Amino acid sequence: MSEERRARRAATREARSGAGPTVSGVEPGVNPGATAKFGLFGEVLTIGLMMTVVALGVVTLPIALAAGIRHLRRFVAAEDSRAGLFWEDVRAGILSSLVVGVPAAVIAAVLTIDVLVAGSGALPGGQAIAVVGWAGLLVLSVALLAAAGAWSPALGWIGAVRAVPSVVRADAAGAAYLAAAAVFTGVVTWALAPLFIAGIGCAALAVVAVPARRRRGVHHAG
Template structure:
């Protein structure tokens, strides 16, 4: 096979070029270019940060970022305009969820702070409950973002969370670790939130699609 033919087959399998007979595209063809995927993750991090500046819009920003990366790794149309189209469709219905998440997070953080100050009796227990609540909240937001679809809406995404978490406990644990990672790197240096949230969006896409060990 000539060099040109090999290049054509490679591009066909990666989704970067026209389909060649006998060369079926592999899974996630858009993810075969590692540097391109890295650049797209950074781009998505910027988009999510820009759309989530109001804080209460973070759920829709993350959900739109997840959908954007799904399109990219599938070698589908992944223009930034489609990200903003998802944001526009989902931002108003997402506001109750965003406000609720912000209020709950604020209550948990206040409890943790008070527990550390010694004002509350049973401070260590209160702090442990607070951190566990934050972990559950962050994991839930990642699960909801992965389940959201502009046609089905947020209620459908919320109803799907328990089943998704129960069907893949290991994947849920990975998402929890992802949330912890975003929190830690942001605490270390706030600008790192941009690449970290992009990585979180990629994790929401990649974790359910990973190979699972069969018994």
């Protein structure tokens, strides 16, 4: 194989991955930042740690998720993904996020207490109450992830929350993936608390990946 053909093939691979320059006749790939799998994994863990620090206040979990999701979107798109931009998003939305964070924390606490009391056998029909409690926690988690994914400094938290029903209706399967990500985060955290770092990072990546999955499906159908 000639040197020119080898160079052409290498350039074509890079173009298709989205990481290299455009080559004539080759459609460039999307999300070039996601092509380096080990690099993406490292970024998920790094942003998971940063999100965990912000989420220590509990009521600050929404802005931790939103800032982490925006950071990973920039990273997979090979845009500017400096850590400083994450902290800028946190500063821009942390106070207004309390309108979501405080009610979400209260609802989660009430549902958790219901599940614990139901599991103790102190209430008649405890199993049904526990199922309702777990379902409520799952719905709350999906809504929180969807709202965090919709948030931007320009839209604000009220607009992000209002967008949740339309997001779920537009992609019910995507909502199921978000539910799976929430369950995964809960399970790994229950198994070993420090794994929350990886879990929340993966949950943020799921919010980024679900719409990309939908776009690819539309592209292939066309």
